[in-house]
Amino acid sequence: MIASRPLRRLLAAASTLAVLATQAGAFDTSARAAFVLDYTTGTVLMAKNADEALPPASMSKLMTLYMAFEAIHDGRLTLDERLPVSEHAMSYGGSTMFLNTQDRVRVEDLLRGIIVLSGNDACAVIAEALSPNGTEPGFAELMTRRAQQLGMTNSTFANASGWPAANHRMSMRDLTLLATRIIEDFPEFYPIFAEKQFAFDGRAPSNVNNRNPLLRLNIGADGLKTGHTAEAGYGLVGSAKQGERRVVFAMTGL
Structure with a gap:
């Protein structure tokens, strides 16, 4: 449920981009930066400060997911593998799966915890498992x-979750490119982004809903990731498909 005024504004702006882009109408946005791509034809429908490196908040979790998907493809991880939870991972606040150091969590559950619940702790667990050190x-x-x-080319990372950091930045063009790569390279995992709920272990009944507000609008939306921090404002990497046409976009600063 979207209750707050900022979230209502995000929903209005995001749904406007998704719907008008599929209709090929002229449109603008109050977002600080945005990039809208007709995935089907490769046509750029809108670019507003698209190459500015900005705080991406949780939208940068898409990069962690992309690398996790790659690791599963090449055998470094398996979906049924259980990963330990460190003190560092457990210490994260914000959006979490409420993991603790007694847990050994399946990779598949961690993926859903990141996609649906935006779990900062889940990102850290994946990161530590794949990190060279x-x-x-x-x-x-x-x-x-x-x-x-x-x-x-306009992306640098300081962590796996999008936790605020001075050198953690992405552009909206980069986020849209990353979204298209996820759709293209990992079609077996992409349907998870459309899942509306994930009740992990019954731990947090109040934290089971996917934060993507477009999924409930019946406009063909099936991904990808929201983000919010005080510094970044509200943002969304979204995608919607109607008929044979797909639109992918990223926006931030609402």
Whole structure:
């Protein structure tokens, strides 16, 4: 449920972008930065400060997910593998799965915890498992290098979750590119982004709903990730498909 005025504004702005973009109408946004792509044709429908490196908040979790999907593909992780929870991972506030150091959590549950619940702790667990030195900063260095390889030239990472940090930045063009790569490269995982609820272990009945407000509008929306911090404002990487046409967009600063 969207109760607050800022979230209502995010919903209005995001749904306007999604609907008008699919209709090919002229449109604008009050977002600080935005990028809208017709995925089907490759046409850029809108670019507003699209290459400005800005705080991405939880939208940067998409990079952690992309690297987790890659690790599953090449055998470094399996969906049924259980990963330990460190003191560092457990210490995260904000959006979490309420993990503790006694837990051994399946990778598949961690993925849903990141996608649906926006779990900061789940991101840290994945990061430490894939990091060359077992730390989240070590994984963040890998994120930055991999982003550059994917053509995301305005992205640098300090952590796996989007927790506020001076050198944690992404552009809206980069986020849209990352979203398209997830859709293209991992079609077997992409349907998770459309799941509206995930009740992990019954731990937090109040934290089971997907934060993406577009999923409940019946406009063909099926992803991807919201974000919010005081510094970044409200943002969303979204995608919607109507018929054979898909639109992918990123926006922030609402």
